Amino acid sequence: MGSRRKSLSASRVVEEVVIGFYAALLLLTVAHQHPNRTIDLLPKRRSLRWILNTIIPDWRFFAPRPATSDYHVHYRVDLGGGRGSQWVPMVMLQRRTPSQVVLFPRRRESKAVFDLVNELLTATAAGQQEVERTTGYRLLAQRALFHAWRNPHAVGAQFCIVKDDGYATESRIDALYASPYLTFDDDVHHPMRREHKERT
Amino acid sequence: MGAAPVFGRLRALWSPSGDDAVRIGERAAMMATLVSSIESLCRSEDRRSGGLLDWAVMRSAHAGMPRPVRRLLDVMSGAPMAAACTAVRCGAALAILSGKPSARAKGGLQIAVATLGVLLGPRERVGADGSDQAAFQAHLAFGIANLSNNRRIRDASVWYLAIQATIAYLASGWVKLVFAGWRDGSALIGVLRTRSYGCEPVWRYFARHRMQARVVVSSMLVMECAFPLVYLRLPWLTRLLTGMAGVFHLTVGAVMGLGRFASAFPALHPAVLAAALPHGRQRLDNRLPVQGAALAATVVCAGVLATAWQCRYDVVSTRALPEFTSRAGVRIRYSCRPGTEATRALVVCIPGLLASRAHFESLADHLGSGARLVILDALPNCPARTRNEFRATVDAIAELIGRLARPADSVIVVGHSLGGLLAEALADQMGTGAAAVLIDATEPEGVRPDGRVAEQLSFLPSTLLLGLGAYLPLPGWVKLMPRRARRTAQGRLRSPRAVRRGVRDWRRLLASYQPLQGSDEIPAIHLWSEQYAEVHEGRERGGATVVPNSSHNSVLVSPASASVLAEELDRIIDATLLERDDGK
Numbered sequence: 001m002g003s004r005r006k007s008l009s010a011s012r013v014v015e016e017v018v019i020g021f022y023a024a025l026l027l028l029t030v031a032h033q034h035p036n037r038t039i040d041l042l043p044k045r046r047s048l049r050w051i052l053n054t055i056i057p058d059w060r061f062f063a064p065r066p067a068t069s070d071y072h073v074h075y076r077v078d079l080g081g082g083r084g085s086q087w088v089p090m091v092m093l094q095r096r097t098p099s100q101v102v103l104f105p106r107r108r109e110s111k112a113v114f115d116l117v118n119e120l121l122t123a124t125a126a127g128q129q130e131v132e133r134t135t136g137y138r139l140l141a142q143r144a145l146f147h148a149w150r151n152p153h154a155v156g157a158q159f160c161i162v163k164d165d166g167y168a169t170e171s172r173i174d175a176l177y178a179s180p181y182l183t184f185d186d187d188v189h190h191p192m193r194r195e196h197k198e199r200t
Numbered sequence: 201m202g203a204a205p206v207f208g209r210l211r212a213l214w215s216p217s218g219d220d221a222v223r224i225g226e227r228a229a230m231m232a233t234l235v236s237s238i239e240s241l242c243r244s245e246d247r248r249s250g251g252l253l254d255w256a257v258m259r260s261a262h263a264g265m266p267r268p269v270r271r272l273l274d275v276m277s278g279a280p281m282a283a284a285c286t287a288v289r290c291g292a293a294l295a296i297l298s299g300k301p302s303a304r305a306k307g308g309l310q311i312a313v314a315t316l317g318v319l320l321g322p323r324e325r326v327g328a329d330g331s332d333q334a335a336f337q338a339h340l341a342f343g344i345a346n347l348s349n350n351r352r353i354r355d356a357s358v359w360y361l362a363i364q365a366t367i368a369y370l371a372s373g374w375v376k377l378v379f380a381g382w383r384d385g386s387a388l389i390g391v392l393r394t395r396s397y398g399c400e401p402v403w404r405y406f407a408r409h410r411m412q413a414r415v416v417v418s419s420m421l422v423m424e425c426a427f428p429l430v431y432l433r434l435p436w437l438t439r440l441l442t443g444m445a446g447v448f449h450l451t452v453g454a455v456m457g458l459g460r461f462a463s464a465f466p467a468l469h470p471a472v473l474a475a476a477l478p479h480g481r482q483r484l485d486n487r488l489p490v491q492g493a494a495l496a497a498t499v500v501c502a503g504v505l506a507t508a509w510q511c512r513y514d515v516v517s518t519r520a521l522p523e524f525t526s527r528a529g530v531r532i533r534y535s536c537r538p539g540t541e542a543t544r545a546l547v548v549c550i551p552g553l554l555a556s557r558a559h560f561e562s563l564a565d566h567l568g569s570g571a572r573l574v575i576l577d578a579l580p581n582c583p584a585r586t587r588n589e590f591r592a593t594v595d596a597i598a599e600l601i602g603r604l605a606r607p608a609d610s611v612i613v614v615g616h617s618l619g620g621l622l623a624e625a626l627a628d629q630m631g632t633g634a635a636a637v638l639i640d641a642t643e644p645e646g647v648r649p650d651g652r653v654a655e656q657l658s659f660l661p662s663t664l665l666l667g668l669g670a671y672l673p674l675p676g677w678v679k680l681m682p683r684r685a686r687r688t689a690q691g692r693l694r695s696p697r698a699v700r701r702g703v704r705d706w707r708r709l710l711a712s713y714q715p716l717q718g719s720d721e722i723p724a725i726h727l728w729s730e731q732y733a734e735v736h737e738g739r740e741r742g743g744a745t746v747v748p749n750s751s752h753n754s755v756l757v758s759p760a761s762a763s764v765l766a767e768e769l770d771r772i773i774d775a776t777l778l779e780r781d782d783g784k
Contacts, residue, residue, distance in 0.1 A: 014350070015350065015356070018356055018357075022359075025360070026492050027496055027499060033371035033375065035374070036659045041668055047266050050269070055318065055336075057334070059369075061372050062376070063375040063379070064378040065387075066381075093395040102459055104459060105238075108239055108327040111329055113252065125735065127735045139252055143250060146249075165393055166395045166403075168393055
């Protein structure tokens with residue numbers, strides 16, 4: 001009788017803990033849906049934040065302002081002596097096919113570019129120093145250097161972000177950001193920097 | 201398959217019990233995870249060196265974390281380990297879809313999939329979308345339900361997913377309503393035009409038939425915003441709204457190339473039906489919604505009390521300040537610091553948007569010239585019917601100066617940010633009678649009451665009114681202020697009344713701003729923070745002095761920058777006094 005009572009109270013405690021956990025998650029979820037995206041009500045502790053970023057959903061899809069343009073990232077190779085290659089797209093947006101309804105692996109790539117570009121562009125208001133601190137800048141800079149690295153005469157690279165109106169044929173291309181010239185000595189990609197030192 | 205099992209399955213879909221909600225939902229969620237994992241495995245080049253998800257670069261974003269956490273993330277996010285974890289998620293999804301594992305085993309697999317989702321989150325967050333979030337919630341809740349083998353915990357899990365789905369639709373709908381483009385349908389046309397999420401034939405159709413686009417968007421918004429009505433004990437309404445949501449996800453999956461949405465979100469729908477349909481609600485234990493509501497009410501009440509406590513110092517100390525009312529009825533509160541008799545100078549400081557007298561405390565502490573200091577407590581408050589607020593405000597400050605300045609005083613007007621714009625106009629109005637020192641002054645061409653700053657301020661007063669200000673972090677520059685000033689600044693940033701008034705005054709001032717006539721000739725001295733100088737690179741204006749290592753607010757409030765500014769200001773005061781004496 002006694003052990004049954006103990007087991008009942010233990011199960012009651014587990015129930016209360018689970019309900020409390022769910023209630024806390026729901027509360028944080030509500031707090032995370034603020035219509036003003038610059039207002040962030042989630043706890044800021046860094047050691048906690050990476051978990052919260054995954055556990056607490058952001059349901060504000062395409063809201064309040066949806067993306068109505070396509071972002072394109074281009075890079076060019078710096079060949080030294082003021083010479084440079086043509087601008088080349090870093091990631092090509094794939095033409096849509098019916099099979100993508102079931103499986104669309106390159107959706108992740110285009111969404112990744114969208115996320116990185118958004119992070120970078122948001123930081124531009126605070127100046128280039130702030131831009132260079134973003135993961136978006138560092139990953140795109142590294143990607144540009146990675147592409148340039150294939151050219152044996154390359155001394156560096158540059159990337160830029162432009163946007164257009166997608167399928168609209170009369171759309172114009174707006175330049176949104178151009179990076180400074182990047183060299184292989186830039187602290188964005190350690191293996192390449194190491195190889196560059198060996199090469200030179 | 202006989203007719204009875206088919207009928208049973210249809211019945212489970214039409215009117216699911218708690219068990220049905222778990223059984224149907226977990227499979228749909230695992231389908232989304234299976235597709236997501238396969239897609240991720242197909243993109244192994246993104247994880248390699250030089251890829252868009254190269255952990256060697258991404259890890260720098262977690263540099264400030266404790267060492268054990270960084271080590272854990274490094275182990276989990278290396279390319280081979282991340283690929284192995286994704287393969288494990290794939291295997292777990294296949295096992296659950298096969299329907300073979302026991303409830304406990306399923307629970308263990310679901311919790312494992314959710315845990316791997318958390319551990320891979322820092323790496324996979326770039327490129328992830330809403331379907332990953334919905335599937336994660338489903339794995340977590342169904343995993344707990346299956347592992348516990350406790351009816352009340354199962355009911356709480358079902359309620360949890362039902363409420364998450366409700367928040368998802370409600371948030372998505374109401375936040376869209378903020379933007380005019382969604383209300384008139386143009387946002388849908390814009391999204392469909394993109395190659396990323398659009399579909400050319402559908403875009404062309406809606407671009408030609410805007411009314412149809414508006415009808416589609418309106419239906420979507422009605423469904424999303426009205427989704428909480430599923431709990432009204434009206435079975436037809438519950439099924440209608442849930443059915444509309446299901447059709448919506450299928451359409452989005454087909455048209456926008458977001459196929460995973462078509463299984464991830466419908467995975468939550470059986471939980472909604474089980475919780476909301478009258479018979480289901482009788483069977484489910486309702487403790488979670490009740491306790492959740494109680495917790496939310498407690499948090500809001502605590503926030504309101506904390507906000508009132510944080511504002512009390514500012515409210516009391518501001519009431520004690522002298523108030524000046526101009527002939528046009530503009531009210532100005534200000535603090536006054538007496539100077540030395542020998543220094544015949546009056547320095548008037550004008551703060552910017554949502555700033556207070558606290559912004560100038562550091563500067564005042566460092567000034568050594570002995571000038572009399574008048575610091576405006578906030579932007580002046582114009583009566584509601586004022587026609588040109590900008591002009592009325594400038595006139596009011598000029599009147600205040602006229603009252604406070606002694607006959608032989610030199611007047612120096614110091615303005616920060618929007619206060620800089622007022623200081624410039626004031627110097628223009630007073631002519632040779634005043635010098636202007638503009639610290640990170642708002643650029644006249646950047647004056648747009650509907651621009652980026654306005655977006656950042658939207659919903660701020662209502663958020664504070666709900667007591668949520670207590671949960672917002674204070675800007676880093678507040679911590680740089682002297683203790684007394686910090687309490688004032690904190691109270692000002694937390695007070696719904698002060699923020700609402702500040703935002704309103706700011707909008708009205710900018711709306712009535714008119715460029716000055718011959719402003720290039722105004723002898724204004726520009727002081728810029730390093731951040732401001734960087735953003736306005738190439739706009740050299742009046743030979744600005746740049747204060748190193750400073751941002752827009754820290755330039756004024758940090759002791760180091762304030763001492764540089766004070767030195768500069770002392771020099772300007774001395775030069776002004778010298779010029780005046782030479783003139784005599």
